[in-house]
Amino acid sequence: MKGFIGPQSRNGLDLHCKIKNLFHHPYLLYMYNFGPVFVQEPDDLIFAVDSEEKKVMMACEARGNPKPTYSWLINSTEVDVEDDFRYSLIDGNLIITNASEAVDYGVYQCRAENSLGIVLSRDALLQFAYLGAFSGRTRGAVSVREGQGVVLMCAPPPHSPDIIYSWVFNEFPSFVAEDSRRFISQETGNLYISKVQPSDVGSYICLVKNTVTNARVLSPPTPLTLKTDGVMGEYEPKIEVHFPPTVMAAKGVTVRLECFALGNPVPTITWRKMNGNIPKKARLRKSQAVLEIPNIQLEDSGSYECKAENSRGGTAFRGYLQWISMINDTQLDSGEQLRWECKATGKPRPSYRWLRNGAPLSPQNRVEMVNGELIIHRVQQTDSGMYQCVAENKYGAIYSSGELKILASAPMFKTTSVKVIATVGKDVSLECRPQASPKPRVSWRKGDRRIQPSKRIILLRNNTLRIINSSRSDEGSYVCRAENQFGSAEKTTALLVKEAMRVELSPSRVEVTVGESVVLSCKAIHDPSLDVSFLWLLNSQPLNFQKEGGHFEYIQTQSSTADLMIRSILLKHAGKYGCRVQTSADTVYAEAELLVRGPPGPPGVVIVEEITDTTATLSWSHGVDNHSPITAYNVQARSPFSLGWQTVRTDPEPVTGDMESAMAVELNPWVDYEFRVVATNAIGTGDPSAPSRAVRTKEAGKYCFASWHHGIIEDCTMCT
Structure with a gap:
């Protein structure tokens, strides 16, 4: 089999060739034998010790024929799945029950094996997230002079990984606020007060939070007191x-x-x-x-x-x-160039050296190393491996590592034959996307004739063949051929060109009144050999016929026509209705506008601009008229003595639809009133505006002592 790479090296590095295109061809998986290839490798994992789930799973999956078997390494030692009941394998996944940091912390590798070879996964670090408790031992008081600086020690409990520090002052949740005088180090956890003041006296508790589990624990309190033997003088x-x-x-x-x-x-x-x-x-x-x-x-x-x-x-x-500039894992096609840059700063200036699979790498025919830069020309399968750049001076060294994988495989298509339907006059693209490494050479032919690019037939950079303004003469069988040094493959595309579809939506604009019904009809004129589907939308959103309370009904009397019935129309049904029609050749969209006439919306907020003992001057703004002009406004008021909202007399009277102010008259003195306005048009009366703020009419010059019945003045018995 061309392009097959045999068993891997045994130094713990994944040096396999990923023949990716085999993954997409089930027939070939059974037709050929091939060594294990990882589909999923384990990732670094942090396990919360106090979590309800007491199991850790390190994931691993590989493909191969024969089917691979799996084993695992921890810190380069094989995990004993047979004799240690805490370990089990489900497919390639390693399950650890009752995992503990003392035994299970470390670097894991998955090993997949069949008769053709062995591959080792990348390293995966298993860490444990936990947060212990502070020592319960009482902490002694810290006593300083006023003006002196002080450091309160946190002494955090055992933890993993990082924690966040804060301090509680006197009682939870009163936290110490950092400023120019107080600082909490996230390195040590200690609280630093540069100059102690009397207001600092109290009890201090260190609170730590685990960044993974969010668990929190509190330290015993540390009392801070002031000495009575004087004030600390100034010091540098x-x-x-x-x-x-x-x-x-x-x-x-x-x-x-x-x-x-x-x-x-x-x-x-x-x-x-x-x-x-x-x-x-x-x-x-x-x-x-x-x-x-x-x-x-x-x-x-x-x-x-x-x-x-x-x-x-x-x-x-x-x-x-x-x-330091780190290098990253890299995948290259056979024959490409690798360029890794590893740069560091330091005093003295660092020197550089490179390792491959742990052994020193030296310059040779295709390998260059200059000032921390590694260049490998025309990479080959033997160049695969784990590389490290070491930057060092007399004070120490920094390591940066990355894996180089070289891909090599013959071209292969996911599907070898497809059918594309286009419409006359439209552009059409025929894709050619083989999986291959290195990148293959691609050519096109129609039937037995090689296609030469022209103004109307263009070969794009991604090997797609684009035909401009397609016509019936473009119909036929198009073959894409991909070839590299490992082999070749072909994909055939059958192109059919149909007449373009037209869509008629009627009526294109319609006005209805609330409560009425209407039918919108959508008709498609298309090639009869193609199936057609319809989708109705309102304001660009698909209609959900089940959730619209029976107002909408989809009616399809024949295959090329779909009607939309809208019953008992509401104001919210106004908008733009779209009919999207689709065949395997094209999609066409048509739109109609539905206007709904109804009672007016509520006027804008009512403002009381002036108040006397018996009048109130009011203003408001127009609300929506819902496609029917406002003819009149009704002014209403309520007070503690009225039965709800009552219409009041106005000046002028009536208040016509083009007005935005009026005076409410014949009000009672020294009474709290709220006002609102209701609009009317030819369809009906709408909802009222929001109430105005409550206002009180002025005190009258004369006072009437009246009898009241159900909040209504019945008789003025005496006036002064």
Whole structure:
């Protein structure tokens, strides 16, 4: 079988050739024998120890003929599935029951094997996420003078992986707020107070949170008290928190540098980069105590200084940010060129060397190594393997690793014959997408005649054949042939060209009144050899006939016509109705507009512009007329003495539909009123506006003592 690569190396590296196109051809899977090829390899995994699920699954799947068998390695030692009941295999997946960090933490590899060879998966690290409890031992009080600096130790419990620190002051959930005087280091977890004040006296509790499980635990309280033997005088800053002298950072990561000082007065922290400027993308956090540099690049490396100053003096700390450009896993076709760049910064300037499968790599005919750059010309299958770049100086070394996989296989198509139906006058594309490595040469022919590109027939870069303005004469059998050094394959496309479909939707515009019904008819004129399907839409959204309360009904009396019946129309049914018609050749869309006349919508909010003892001047804005002009407005009011909303007299009277203000008259003095407005048109009366704010009429010049019955003034018995 051309392109087959035999058994793999036994050094733990996956050096197989992925013959990807076999995966898509079930017949060939049984026709040929081939060695194991991974479909799924295990990934790094963090297992929460306190989770309800007590099992860990490391996933692995491979294809091969004969069918592969599986085994697993942990830290290069074979897992004993037979004798250790905690381990079991389901297909290729390793299941670990009652997993524990002491026994199961480590690097795992899946091994797939059949009679033709063995492959080892990539490394997968299994870690355990947990958060222990703080020691229950009582913490002693910390006593300092006012004005003195203090460090409260967190002493976090055992944990994995990282945790986030915060501090509770006196009682939960009162948290310590960081500022220029107080700082919580996310490296040590300690709370630093540069200058203690009387308000700081109290109980402090360290709270830690696991970043994976979100579990939280609290430390025993640490009391902070003030000594009574005087106040601490001013003193120069002392840096208590700083970043390491050398910070290693890979390209693209975010670096966080901490710096905080104790002192009286409270020190000011400033940052600078020696021989350059702080990157513009850098962010200062926590009142200058944290310098955060995202997406580290080569130009960000160098020496950084944080300086703490107050009126008594200053002190500084410097550290070096060392940068390395990492290499990544790469897949290449046989014959292509590999170019990996590995760059690092440091003092002294680092030197570089390369390893392949753990052994030193030397320059040779196709291999170049210059200043950290590795170039391999015309890669071959023997170049596959695990590569490492080592950047080192007298202070240490940084490793960057990546896997190189070389692909090699003959061309193969998922399907070898397809049918494409086009319409006259439209452009049509015939695809040719073989799976092959290296990339194959592609040619087209129609029947026995090789196709030569022209203004109307274009061969695109992705090997697709595009025919512009297709006609009946373009019908026929088109063959795409793909070929490389490992073999060749062909795909046949039968092209049929049909007359373009037309769609008629009637009526194209219709006006109806609320409660009426209407029928929209959609007719397709198309090639009779093609099946046709219809889809109705309202405002570009497909209609759901089951959820519309019986208002819509789909009616298809013949294969080329579909009607839409809309019954008992509501205002919300107004809009643009689309009919989308589809055949295997093309899709056509037509649209009609439905306008629904109905009672007006509510007017805009009512504003009381002026109030007297018996009148209120009101204004509002027009609401929607729902395709029927507003003819009149009705002004209504309510008070604590009325039975709901009552129509009030107005000036002018009546209030016509073109007006937006009126005066309510004959109101009672010293009464709280709300007002609203209702619009009317030829269809009916709409919903009222929202009520105005409550207002009180003015006090009258004369007072009437009246008898009341059900909130209505019946008789004025005495006036003064």
